[in-house]
Amino acid sequence: MDGEHSAPTPAPAAEVVDICRDLIRMDTSNFGSDDGPGERKAAEHxxxxxxxxxxxxxxxxxxPGRTNVVARWGGDGTRDDALLVHGHLDVVPAEAEDWSVHPFSGEVQDCQQGGLSVWGRGAVDMKDFDAMLLSVVRDRQRTGRPPARPIVLCFTADEEAGGHLGAELLVRDHAEVFEGCTEAVGEVGGFSTTVRGQRLYLIEAAEKGMAWMRLTARGRAGHGSMINADNAVTRIAEAVARIGAYEWPVRLTPTMRTLLGTVGTLAGVDATPDNARELVEEFGGATRMLGAVLSNTTNPTMLGAGYKVNVVPTEATAHVDGRFLPGFEDEFFRTLAELCGDDVSVxxxxxxxxxxxxxDGALVDAMTRSLLAEDPDALVAPFLMSGGTDAKHFRKLGMSSFGFTPLRLPEDLDFTALFHGVDERVPVDALEFGARVLDRFLDQV
Structure with missing residues (x-):
């Protein structure tokens, strides 16, 4: 048979680097306000x-400028339950003078940690996943391999500011575009870390709740030279000090019990709340993220009061970033109220x-098999994410969710430090690995 009529050979990773670079070059910085370029250019691309x-x-x-893209793809008519695959297009801002390369250059450069990598804001959060997904979808479409299960592809705006102009409004005002979606996969999961020489892929199966709070204390205004026992600044400072110094107790959710059980097996110990922090230390640089999901957390981040040094103001404020574990919401808000006291409102x-x-279930099996097909000697386990993703909004429509952005990473790369960090970058071979894994995953979902 004449070779010119043979089917094209699948190449799911062929475009992934170029697409990632192109997306990084489109500045979609999200300042959490009306400032900034928005996502329109990237969405149109x-x-x-x-x-x-x-x-x-x-x-x-x-x-204006806050733009989302939705597409429905695949499905052979044998299934009604669709899978949502979502990624966001916005990134946090970056100061060019802090970087080794321009943060919106999309340069490909070698480096000591990570080898040949694509550099730029969004390289790991999360234009890498957007690029992997687009490379795989385009290749499968060209080679006549749409998935048997219906897939909804969604690229959102505003995730970095809570998704209020992205996933939240899509769910509220355009729920029809997600009709039939029962499960979802998105960012932050499927990346590798190394524990005691063993490569371990972490799939996000849980996420802390988010409580961004504005605390307000009120008092009696007066001259700074006089005695004032009703000082709003003193009240807010005392509350902030209590909140910042409070040591939240270790609380293990089912997800973290599973992960720490895996690590405990490698370390030769049983995982318990008493040794949980020691076991998390086994993750090296990833400890900064995983250590934060052993308990609720509260971090004061902003203070505001007054307008003149010799005037006691009527009002003083503070902002606190609170994150609370699934199943421990009541404990979090009860303790927070005690720490604030009666004179501080929230x-x-x-x-x-x-x-x-x-x-558990078929989707977990599909993620696990697709990873192990590319890295047979690895382990796969779930983890609880300390930050927030668009999954919070999509779950309002009844979907179960996972974070699955597969990346095989070098052992010496401090990957979690790159999220929102300076010199953000993703190894080229990790991008290509991820595209191959996603391609396999779509065959099994």
Whole structure:
């Protein structure tokens, strides 16, 4: 048979580096306000990449420049339950003078930690996943391999500021685009870490709740030279000191019991709340993230009061970033009220619930098999994410969720430090690995 009519050879990783670089070059910095470029340019680029291979898209703009892309793809008619695969297009801001390369250059450079890598803001959070997904989808569409299960592809705005102009509004005002979706996969999971020489892939199966709080204390205004026992600044300072110094007790959720049980087996000990922090230390640089999910946390981040040094103000404020574990919400808010005291009020800038998905079932099996097919000697386990993702919003529609952005990383790369960090970068071979894993995953979902 003439070779010119043979089917094209699948190459899911062929475009991943170029797509990642192109997306990084599009500045989609999210300042948490109306300032900034928005996601429009990147959203139009994503839509064009999908339309080029025959996948119709819908662009949904929730505010000027704040743009989301949704597409429905695949499905052979044998299943009604769709899978949502989502990634966000915005990034946190970056100061160019702090970086070794320009943060929006998308340069490919070698480096001591990570080897040949794509550099730039969003390289790991999360234009790497957007690029992997687009590279795989385009290749499968070109080679006639759409998945048997219906897939909804969603690229969102505003995730870095809580998703209020992205996933939250999509769920509230455009829920019809997610019709049939029963499960979802998105960011922060599937990356590797190394424990005692053993490569271990972490799949996000839970997420802490978010309580961004504005504390307010009121008192009696007066001259700074006089005695004032009703001082708002003193009250807010005392509350902030109590909150910042409080040591939250260790609380293990089912997800973390599973993860620490895996690490305990490698270390030759049983995992308990008493040795949980010691076991988390086995993760090296990833300890900064995993250590934060052994308990609730509260970090004061901003203070405000007064306008002149010799005037006692009527009001003083503070902002606190609180994160609470699934199943321990009541303990968190009860303790917070005690720490604030009766003279400090609390308003919520953002208050989002935690979530936890049982780590079992066909989707977990598909993620595990697709990882082990590319890295047979590895282990796979769930983890609880300290930060927040768009999964919080999509779960309002009844979807179970996982974080699955597969990356095989060098042991010496301090990967978690790159999230929102200076010199953010992703190894080229990790991007290509992730595309191959996602390709396998879509065959099994």
């Amino acid at each position: 994503v839509a064009a990449l999908l339309e080029e291979v025959g996948i119709p898209t819908q662009i949904i703009e929730t505010a 308003d919520y800038v953002s208050n989002q619930a935690p979530w936890e998905t049982p780590y």
